[in-house]
C-alpha cells in the first residue's frame with residue numbers, strides 16, 4: 001500500500017470531523033455568520049504568508065531541477081492566486097492589504113505555522129511534505145464535497161471560495177504533493193514512516209483546530225489591559 005493511502009485510511013476519522021465542523025458546513029449551506037468568515041480570512045492570510053515559505057524551503061531541499069520548479073510554481077500560486085482571493089474577500093469586508101498583513105495572529109495560527117516551519121527548516125524533504133500535505137489535500141476534499149451541494153458554488157459570498165478549492169488545478173497540485181511523498185517514502189523503514197505519520201497527524205489536528213478557532217473567533221483567552229499583572 002502506498003504511504004499516502006495508509007495516511008488517508010488512518011486519518012479518515014479526523015478528516016470526517018473537518019467536513020462536519022459547523023464552519024465548513026456553514027460555508028456549504030451558506031449559513032455561516034459573515035463575521036466568522038471575515039475573522040477566518042484575516043487569520044488565513046497570515047497563515048498563507050508563512051505556509052508559502054514551506055514551498056520556498058521545498059525548493060531548497062529538492063534534489064532535482066524539476067522538483068525545484070514545481071515548488072517555485074506552488075510558491076507563485078499561493079502568493080498570487082490563493083492569497084489574491086483572500087485580498088479580494090478582504091476588500092469586500094473593507095480591510096486593506098496593509099491591515100491584512102499587520103493583523104495579530106491568533107494562538108492557533110501561531111502554533112500551526114510555527115510547527116510547520118520548524119519541521120520545514122529542520123527536517124528532510126519527506127518531513128516537509130508530511131507537514132504541508134494535510135493542508136492542500138484536506139481543502140481539496142472539502143472543496144469537492146461542498147461543490148456537489150446544490151447551489152453552493154453560486155453563493156454570493158462563499159461560492160468563490162468553494163470554486164477555488166474544488167478546482168481541477170487545485171486538485172492537481174494536491175495530487176503532485178501526494179505523488180512526491182509516495183516517491184520519497186518507497187522503501188523507508190517502519191520507524192521512518194511512523195515519524196512522518198506523526199507529523200502528518202499533527203498538521204491534520206491543526207487543520208481541525210483552525211476551523212474551530214475561526215468558528216469561535218478565538219484570540220488569547222485573557223484581556224491584557226484588564227489584568228496588568230499577567
Ligand SMILES: Cc1ncc(C[n+]2csc(CCO)c2C)c(N)n1
Pocket residue numbers: 044047048051074077078082135136137139140173207210
Ligand atoms: C488553514 C489552512 N489550511 C489549508 C489551506 C489551503 N491551502 C493553503 S496553501 C495551499 C496550497 C496552494 O496554495 C492550500 C491548498 C488554507 N488556505 N488554510
